[in-house]
Amino acid sequence: MGIYLSTPKTEKFSEDGENSRLRYGLSSMQGWRSTMEDAHAAIPDLDASTSFFGVYDGHGGKVVAKFCAKYLHQQVLRDEAYLASDIGTSVQKAFFRMDEMMRGQRGWRELAVLGDKIDKFTGMLEGLIWSPRSGDRKDQVDDWSFEEGPHSDFSGPTSGSTACVAIIRDNQLVIANAGDSRCVISRKGQAHNLSRDHKPDLEVERERILKAGGFIQAGRVNGSLNLARAIGDVEFKQNKFLPADKQIVTANPDINVVELCGDDEFLVLACDGIWDCLSNQQLVDFIRDQLKSENKLSVVCEKVLDRCLAPSTAVGLGCDNMTMILVQFKKPTQSGTSVDEQSSAKEVAKIESKSTESGSYLGKDSS
Template identity: 40%
Template sequence: MGQTLSEPVTKKESASCANENYLVGSSCMQGWRVDMEDAHTHLLSLPDDPKCAFFAVYDGHGGSKVSQYSGINLHKKVVAQKEFSEGNMKEAIEKGFLELDQQMRVDEETKDDVSGTTAVVVLIKEGDVYCGNAGDSRAVSSVVGEARPLSFDHKPSHETEARRIIAAGGWVEFNRVNGNLALSRALGDFAFKNCDTKPAEEQIVTAFPDVITDKLTPDHEFIVLACDGIWDVMTNQEVVDFVREKLAEKRDPQSICEELLTRCLAPDCQMGGLGCDNMTVVLVGLLHGQSPDTLFTKCARPAVFTGVNNEDGDQNQIQQDISRVINNFDGEQRVNAANQEEEEDDNEPAPANFQV
């Protein structure tokens, strides 16, 4: 948890845009934090591909330079990949993330900066949805009122993430990378990307994104992208229910985003930090070539639940993941990963900095 103010900054920076396919609103708020470190993007059509829309949220930490730089440049990097023109959007997103990260390592503006940022992006083209994610911001779609995750959080306590961290010479302590960073993938954070024997995808903290694909149907109502300042307070389904109720009342997306920020803001910062973070949300209403009234009518229907909804893993599952990782690495590997040596009575090394 970063430093906080004695009173929150509740002024919101909001925007809206629309065309025949999308009704979009966004809002961000500094809240209790000393500085605003988030950034976001909503482009109804990309300059190099008018049929392609791009939406993103970047949750910065340790400063705002990397998040702001990413908000300006990531979509350009994705479009510049030859895979993009070939229709291989998944690989274009993956390469775009990694190339932007490498560019920031040598750019005079960012190369000495210590900050980092999450990145969750949604690219939509001709009915296909591609969501790229690095970090713990999140994208969720509403399908007849059911929350469908388009991304999953990257936490150092998850088994696959912990494996990579340890293999690259790091460790997990108090559910943080090297006892410091609460997420395991990010743009920037170059202090965690110095293992000369590992490629970019296998660094302690990597910018390599997971990419989830989906195909829009008439039942897809909207997509919400937001930083963890929202998701730490409300579940996927709670956010979908909140937004859907407002759309059924024919509220515009911008005002819905603003109200969601207010809903998630903590009354004080004395209860563990929930609701005390910077907050950013982008709401993408899916019009499917029809009028906004059609979307409003859809959102007034009773929700239909199919069981697809999956929230991020609970704490018990997280602890099980950590335990499995510990059991799968011998003592010497764990000690090397933690950069410590600790002798037990039986002379077997122990994972001193890998906490359960």
């Protein structure tokens, strides 16, 4: 049977929620894959004025994706930069912090608890034996790597995960992405890219990979990983003479800060299981058509998943795990001019780049 099941698992986990500013729906489905390695986070009220949404697509296992879904938004919220209203810096630091937190005794134990049943039992047992008196207090989360125990030298997981998150505060939208999960916004029906897929053949990725001592074979990093950026994947982050953002594979996200306007209709976060089957514009068109007759956003997401599911594993596309979050803005966020009344130069000027390598953009879908 290999990595595929004989029949797909089409049962879906779906959820809806809202606040005064927006409403969201999400759905995830295992599909043809033998295991479910996607995870997600949807927190409409990260604080009184901020919403957080994230999609995490695991590879080589589910634990890193689940770890990110559990902890990444917490790290954003507690960072000093966030408290100073610098959301871009706080989310970038949170991506790197995931790798740091997954090391050492506490990192090993948490990954074990998030893993399969055998690992979960083992992890819980180790926790009872080796946890310090402070236990798992939430205010000690940043001290995990310093806990003593039989796995104190654990360097981190060999599996990994993409991470694509959207943080919305008032008229500001912050997108952070590492990997090939993707965020797209519909502006007056036109799909706009808010993230870039980090594939090894991109020039900036190839340059970093080669400088760090890696190579690219058959479109994969060291002939293995088809992503150039990801959280986890410790085997590609072993050069002690290089900082975290210069490793063969890095967790360093592209950060886009975009000013929302009244023409913005909805936001989509989805793993590559969706984007392999539909272009940005095709997905936006499909959603807009569904919204004419369906008000429940999770149902719209479910219809997208069913639309993308392959009838068999013969082709390959449509056989991956699928997760999608749809965020709809309840009302215009500002009374300013529309996109059609702005020059492209002014539109680009709205976007603040926090990434030192790839830069930010708001591009129309050309496919």
